[in-house]
Amino acid sequence: MKITLKIWRQDSPKSKGKLETFHLDGVEDDMSFLEMLDMLNEQLATEGKRTVEFDHDCREGICGQCSLVINGQAHGHESHYTTCQTHMRSFKDGQTIFIEPFRAKAFPVIRDLKVDRSSMDRIIQAGGYISAFTGMAPEANSIPIHHNISESAFDSAACIGCGACIATCKNSSAALFMSAKVAHLAKLPQGQVERKERIAWMVNAHDEEGFGSCTHTGACAMVCPQEVELLDIARMNYEYNRALCSTN
Amino acid sequence: MAFIQGLFKTSVARKNIMAVTGLFTAFFLVIHLVGNLILILPDSFFPIEFWDNVASQHDMYNAYSHFLVHFWPISVVAWILYAGLAIHIIDALLITLTNWKAKGEKYVKSDNSTSTWYSRNMGILGIIIGIFIVVHMGQFWLKYKVLGTEHDLYDLVVGTFKQTWVVVFYEIGIIALGFHLAHGITSAHRSLGIHPKSIMNVIKYIGLCFAVVMAVLYGIIPLIIYFNN
Amino acid sequence: MALNAKIPEGPLKDKWQNFLDKTNIVNPANRKKIDIIVVGSGLSGGGAAATLAELGYNVKNFYFQDSARRAHSVAAQGGVNAAKNYKNDGDTIYRMFYDTIKGGDYRSREANVYRMAQLSVDLIDHMTAQGVPFGREYSGYLSNRSFGGVLVSRTFYARGQTGQQLLMATYQALMKQVKAGNLTEYRRHEVLDYVIVDGKARGVIVRDLITGKIERHSAHAVVLGTGGFGKIFYLSTLAMNSNGSATWRAHKKGAYFANPSWTQIHPTALPQAGEHQSKLTLMSESLRNDGRIWVPKKKDDQRLPGDIPSEDRDYYLERRYPAFGNLVPRDVASRAAKERMDAGHGVGSLKNAVYLDFKTAIGIHGKDTIKERYGNLFTMYKKITGIDAYKEPMKISPAAHFSMGGLWVDYELGTSIPGLYAVGEANFADHGANRLGANSLLQASVDGNFVLPNTISNYLSNEIRTGKIATDSPEFEEAEKAVKNQLKKLLAIKGTVPVDQIHRRLGKIMFKEVAMSRNEKGMKWAIDEIKKLRKEFWEHVAIPGDDQGSNSELEKAGRLADYLEIAELMTVDALDRKESCGAHFREEYQTEDGEAVRDDKNYMYSAAWEWQGGKDWKLHKEHLVFNDIEVKTRSYK
Numbered sequence A: 001m002k003i004t005l006k007i008w009r010q011d012s013p014k015s016k017g018k019l020e021t022f023h024l025d026g027v028e029d030d031m032s033f034l035e036m037l038d039m040l041n042e043q044l045a046t047e048g049k050r051t052v053e054f055d056h057d058c059r060e061g062i063c064g065q066c067s068l069v070i071n072g073q074a075h076g077h078e079s080h081y082t083t084c085q086t087h088m089r090s091f092k093d094g095q096t097i098f099i100e101p102f103r104a105k106a107f108p109v110i111r112d113l114k115v116d117r118s119s120m121d122r123i124i125q126a127g128g129y130i131s132a133f134t135g136m137a138p139e140a141n142s143i144p145i146h147h148n149i150s151e152s153a154f155d156s157a158a159c160i161g162c163g164a165c166i167a168t169c170k171n172s173s174a175a176l177f178m179s180a181k182v183a184h185l186a187k188l189p190q191g192q193v194e195r196k197e198r199i200a201w202m203v204n205a206h207d208e209e210g211f212g213s214c215t216h217t218g219a220c221a222m223v224c225p226q227e228v229e230l231l232d233i234a235r236m237n238y239e240y241n242r243a244l245c246s247t248n
Numbered sequence B: 001m002a003f004i005q006g007l008f009k010t011s012v013a014r015k016n017i018m019a020v021t022g023l024f025t026a027f028f029l030v031i032h033l034v035g036n037l038i039l040i041l042p043d044s045f046f047p048i049e050f051w052d053n054v055a056s057q058h059d060m061y062n063a064y065s066h067f068l069v070h071f072w073p074i075s076v077v078a079w080i081l082y083a084g085l086a087i088h089i090i091d092a093l094l095i096t097l098t099n100w101k102a103k104g105e106k107y108v109k110s111d112n113s114t115s116t117w118y119s120r121n122m123g124i125l126g127i128i129i130g131i132f133i134v135v136h137m138g139q140f141w142l143k144y145k146v147l148g149t150e151h152d153l154y155d156l157v158v159g160t161f162k163q164t165w166v167v168v169f170y171e172i173g174i175i176a177l178g179f180h181l182a183h184g185i186t187s188a189h190r191s192l193g194i195h196p197k198s199i200m201n202v203i204k205y206i207g208l209c210f211a212v213v214m215a216v217l218y219g220i221i222p223l224i225i226y227f228n229n
Numbered sequence C: 001m002a003l004n005a006k007i008p009e010g011p012l013k014d015k016w017q018n019f020l021d022k023t024n025i026v027n028p029a030n031r032k033k034i035d036i037i038v039v040g041s042g043l044s045g046g047g048a049a050a051t052l053a054e055l056g057y058n059v060k061n062f063y064f065q066d067s068a069r070r071a072h073s074v075a076a077q078g079g080v081n082a083a084k085n086y087k088n089d090g091d092t093i094y095r096m097f098y099d100t101i102k103g104g105d106y107r108s109r110e111a112n113v114y115r116m117a118q119l120s121v122d123l124i125d126h127m128t129a130q131g132v133p134f135g136r137e138y139s140g141y142l143s144n145r146s147f148g149g150v151l152v153s154r155t156f157y158a159r160g161q162t163g164q165q166l167l168m169a170t171y172q173a174l175m176k177q178v179k180a181g182n183l184t185e186y187r188r189h190e191v192l193d194y195v196i197v198d199g200k201a202r203g204v205i206v207r208d209l210i211t212g213k214i215e216r217h218s219a220h221a222v223v224l225g226t227g228g229f230g231k232i233f234y235l236s237t238l239a240m241n242s243n244g245s246a247t248w249r250a251h252k253k254g255a256y257f258a259n260p261s262w263t264q265i266h267p268t269a270l271p272q273a274g275e276h277q278s279k280l281t282l283m284s285e286s287l288r289n290d291g292r293i294w295v296p297k298k299k300d301d302q303r304l305p306g307d308i309p310s311e312d313r314d315y316y317l318e319r320r321y322p323a324f325g326n327l328v329p330r331d332v333a334s335r336a337a338k339e340r341m342d343a344g345h346g347v348g349s350l351k352n353a354v355y356l357d358f359k360t361a362i363g364i365h366g367k368d369t370i371k372e373r374y375g376n377l378f379t380m381y382k383k384i385t386g387i388d389a390y391k392e393p394m395k396i397s398p399a400a401h402f403s404m405g406g407l408w409v410d411y412e413l414g415t416s417i418p419g420l421y422a423v424g425e426a427n428f429a430d431h432g433a434n435r436l437g438a439n440s441l442l443q444a445s446v447d448g449n450f451v452l453p454n455t456i457s458n459y460l461s462n463e464i465r466t467g468k469i470a471t472d473s474p475e476f477e478e479a480e481k482a483v484k485n486q487l488k489k490l491l492a493i494k495g496t497v498p499v500d501q502i503h504r505r506l507g508k509i510m511f512k513e514v515a516m517s518r519n520e521k522g523m524k525w526a527i528d529e530i531k532k533l534r535k536e537f538w539e540h541v542a543i544p545g546d547d548q549g550s551n552s553e554l555e556k557a558g559r560l561a562d563y564l565e566i567a568e569l570m571t572v573d574a575l576d577r578k579e580s581c582g583a584h585f586r587e588e589y590q591t592e593d594g595e596a597v598r599d600d601k602n603y604m605y606s607a608a609w610e611w612q613g614g615k616d617w618k619l620h621k622e623h624l625v626f627n628d629i630e631v632k633t634r635s636y637k
Helices: A033-046 A118-127 A147-157 A164-168 A175-187 A195-208 A219-223 A231-245 B002-007 B011-040 B057-070 B072-102 B122-139 B141-146 B153-160 B164-192 B197-227 C012-022 C043-055 C093-103 C110-129 C162-180 C245-252 C285-289 C316-320 C330-345 C359-365 C367-385 C440-460 C474-493 C499-513 C520-540 C552-576
Strands: A003-009 A018-024 A096-100 A109-111 C035-039 C058-062 C183-186 C189-197 C200-208 C214-218 C221-224 C263-269 C292-296 C354-357 C394-403 C420-422 C605-611 C617-623
Touching: A018 A033, A033 C499, A033 C552, A118 A175, A118 A195, A118 C162, A147 A175, A147 C162, A164 A175, A164 A219, A175 A195, A175 A219, A175 A231, A195 A231, A195 B011, A231 B011, A231 B164, A231 B197, B011 B057, B011 B072, B011 B164, B011 B197, B057 B072, B057 B141, B057 B153, B072 B122, B122 B141, B122 B164, B141 B153, B164 B197, C012 C110, C012 C440, C035 C043, C035 C200, C043 C058, C043 C162, C043 C183, C043 C221, C043 C440, C058 C189, C093 C110, C110 C440, C162 C183, C162 C440, C189 C214, C189 C245, C189 C474, C189 C552, C200 C221, C200 C474, C214 C474, C221 C245, C221 C440, C245 C420, C245 C552, C245 C605, C263 C285, C263 C330, C285 C367, C292 C316, C292 C330, C316 C330, C330 C354, C330 C394, C359 C367, C420 C440, C474 C520, C474 C552, C499 C520, C499 C552, C520 C552, C552 C605, C552 C617
Parallel strands: A003 A096, C035 C058, C035 C221, C058 C183, C221 C420
Antiparallel strands: A003 A018, C189 C200, C200 C214, C263 C394, C292 C354, C354 C394, C605 C617
């Protein structure tokens, strides 16, 4: 099939970007969205033109490196897909496709469609861990955890850190991302000791990075490739209030 | 304690304040509605025999408003309500400002199908409601309570709702309120940290019902008065 | 230099303890004076970096992704093995050691494998303490599943995302160390060369992938946790940016490369759908527990799978291996699929797949049970192919997966360059000629968290008086110049053939002749083709743009240049080994019914190759001695 691409091109973080139009012929149904971009880049390389920069790695939906806002939706129009899982069969012949980078103040554009998402790592750095130095752990079965609690912790821990939630949020809030980690660790017995400090430090880091406030529109959960639930945000708020009320 | 600053400053704390003030105001809506439902009681309801003075809707409504103005604890609650509303508005402005700052460049092509329009536009709905409240208070509270230029509130209300623009204006305000509540009630509970799935499912349902009931009941009062005789 | 594996004295089960008892350690007060460069942020590299930072060393962590959490350990699905014996099914450390050695077809070093089995127990404790939500029974205790090639249940899992969960724990530990100031991250930095001063690894030359700047970084030791090079086949289960450059460039600086030709070909990946394809997604091996593999008996059968009656189907694994059936080890399953496809029985538009059919299992257990067991895999299959596998069989195909080969390391994980260490898939240890399922997460984590931090101190204890390593020495100067020259040379080509196109062609050559089954004639042809392709690359590759700022084509080209050399060494290694063992199947050395024939008399060694400046390689043999295990022939009939 034939498609028209309108792709955001921007040379460097400071320069001004704009959409550039490309026409691509011979796109096949079986191609993944990123393979379609590969095809475009091969054409550009043959013509000696600078190729379109985009982030990608595992191409099986787990590394969280691919991004892109396709026709206004993070990771494309299919809900709970990553961009690498999106295939061209879900587009129509002759369609115009807009491709833009993930947008947020905390996600500066590096070049074209590549953005810097290190702000998310800094939220984790603030407290998204359990301090257990190598070699000091007790026997694993000494802490029984109910099957359902473990599974529920997994649901939150499944977050791949792609940042689609932030790119989609009208407030550029990282609430869903942050809450997935808070909920994962708060649900487990191992996470109890540092529970209070964790939430305080992480929320502070979130705000310092310049992310917005959550207004619960729910758009984030709709695009999340791992279907992290909006309830995790409520859980995070609970943890925050719990920390506020605790006396020690 | 280091967390105390977190009571006001962080993004999560600010949402807490929005939630508490919002829910308090929503509770007031119920009280306010109960009194004003007198306005739509049918004539056949009167006189109420076990209540000696109440011969008509007119008397009952004025007795109710007299009570509101002269029973001092109500004034205290009222001032808390005004303060709550003011905090709700100021906090909303602060949050909105931060959120604007957090936004990157606008998407050239945007698609909002992943969320409802009213959840995204709580601010605009809030502004409409704010204007509505100012006009509404100017029409009744100011004249009846503050200035004391009007003594028969019932006549004032019925007279006001005979004007077409007032009815239209009220309906717009009340519809905005309905949508504000439809998102606000659930959102407030999330902000406060209610997270068990089963409870949250019930709250979602209750929030929506509350919004519809409030909007419908408030909405029919001006209409009934307008179309009556 | 002769190979010295530095295996500690004593009985097998005491070796690690003996090592720990006698090894030199660094005084905590002196650790801050010591810089360590760790390349890679996955389970091995990230684990090592976090643990070394915890110990108080000054760690610099380099990786090319945008976050440490992207490392390809993230994609491992099935699980991680540990000899906990929670099931009381007779599992022991020795049994795990035995299974691993046997699975690797008796081509790995006893002492290393035994240590891995010993430390597997601690690893589960460590990961659980860090919050990894492993699968659990309703009683609240940890659950196990069984995996190919073993008789006990020793695999711990976190749904189908075990690698992701282990990596998250490692990443979080890493992030904690960043905040604590013990570790500096260099994200989006690619290591392009190493600096050797007085025979010791003393630093790296890196390129900042955002600004394009070339930087020098020095350290007292360098650790590589840079993974495998299976992406050399272009189509593989690896991530797009996974590469062999970090290990290869170390090789060119003097580190020996061991058993490069041993690449595991995974039998259950999704088939290639067209020329444009970039990646073959892995479907967990666990599917073979309930799925039956078959091809049509008739060549070029055009009927839909549902229309082919069972008498016209060839369940070839059940036919050839009645004992193990669909559960034969990976190398055997892959080879059998290739045999059928080569014979013209492949299915799908490119005739490059076989069916994996769940109809029988759905009939027995019901759709709900199958959904509960494999639901996420069926969903993934549908996302990628658009096909509902509950209704029609999946199409699967073998794909390049894991590099058993890698940098040669001794017991202390040190390469043949003093001060240069290799952990995880980047080294050659532990898996022999074939890796067992769920052992890769284990090896990477154990190397990074438990082994390296203890062994590297033996080396570093001599470095406390060295002081900061200067980066203005002639060695740094020279290495930086070489890197810059190579970039300049690449950019000057200005050809018209895209990088990926050459990579695809290289992949085809390698997959045809140096993958599942190999023969001398084919491999000699392959070497010629590789050389031709290398020439074409250096004359005609198209790299637009410049080296100022992000330029993916330039990055890919640099990696492909290395692949074009690795490919040759892989072939040389495969040609040298005139036997069939594990993943290495030489057509000349097979029984009449097509089974592998190993030659223990002549080939019981690990082949460690030394770079000779581009002309041929010098072979060093590490002879393998098996004192604690009886060497047998693998049979799955």
